[in-house]
Amino acid sequence: MSKPNGKDRTQSNGEDLAGGPALELPLLDLPGSHPCHECGECCHYIAIEIDNPTAFVDHDHIYWYLSHRDVTVYVDWEGDWFIEFTTVCEHLSEQMTCGVYEDRPQLCSEFSWDDCEKTSGERAWKVHFRTPEEYHDWHRAKRPRSFERYQAWRKKLRASRKRVRVQSSRRVNAATKPARAGVSPTPAS
Numbered sequence: 001m002s003k004p005n006g007k008d009r010t011q012s013n014g015e016d017l018a019g020g021p022a023l024e025l026p027l028l029d030l031p032g033s034h035p036c037h038e039c040g041e042c043c044h045y046i047a048i049e050i051d052n053p054t055a056f057v058d059h060d061h062i063y064w065y066l067s068h069r070d071v072t073v074y075v076d077w078e079g080d081w082f083i084e085f086t087t088v089c090e091h092l093s094e095q096m097t098c099g100v101y102e103d104r105p106q107l108c109s110e111f112s113w114d115d116c117e118k119t120s121g122e123r124a125w126k127v128h129f130r131t132p133e134e135y136h137d138w139h140r141a142k143r144p145r146s147f148e149r150y151q152a153w154r155k156k157l158r159a160s161r162k163r164v165r166v167q168s169s170r171r172v173n174a175a176t177k178p179a180r181a182g183v184s185p186t187p188a189s
């Protein structure tokens, strides 16, 4: 598995597919001209693959994800879906190098510096959703029948929640209704 937003070009023996020794990220003691020098961009997020949304609950989960700050969802060029959290790795040093270089996760080790968004100049996503509205707009435009069914499902949810709220407030009102003037509540025995 390669780290999302980049392609894995290393083999398990650590040799680069182009034939030279693997360059692993983020590199230490880099010349100032190297793209990774003082960069660390690939250590500022995590992305996890999710299912291609088909069921109501899938769309609703995406609605939930995107309702949170610093959480986005994207579709890569292979059509795979990911949830991305913008969050900096605790091991990233102020110099933008890895503080646990020898002991870093395998995903970091396999990430290829010459294929990342920064060095390739190509964005890693085909579609990127940052808000629920962006996702709903895409859903409506690209999968209109699915969007309609999802909206009908949400409408039913809203109606049932409204019923529950009305019933609960009636029960609360009944429990707190004051005694009529001149009629004392029955004292507890």
Ligand code: SF4
Binding pocket: 025, 026, 035, 036, 037, 039, 040, 041, 042, 043, 112, 113, 114, 116, 117, 118, 119
């Ligand atoms: S791999 Fe790319 S994003 Fe990561 S440090 Fe190097 S240049 Fe920056």
Ligand code: SF4
Binding pocket: 025, 026, 042, 043, 089, 090, 091, 092, 093, 097, 098, 099, 100, 101, 104, 105, 108
């Ligand atoms: S462990 Fe190192 S390479 Fe991996 S994200 Fe953290 S700082 Fe970056």
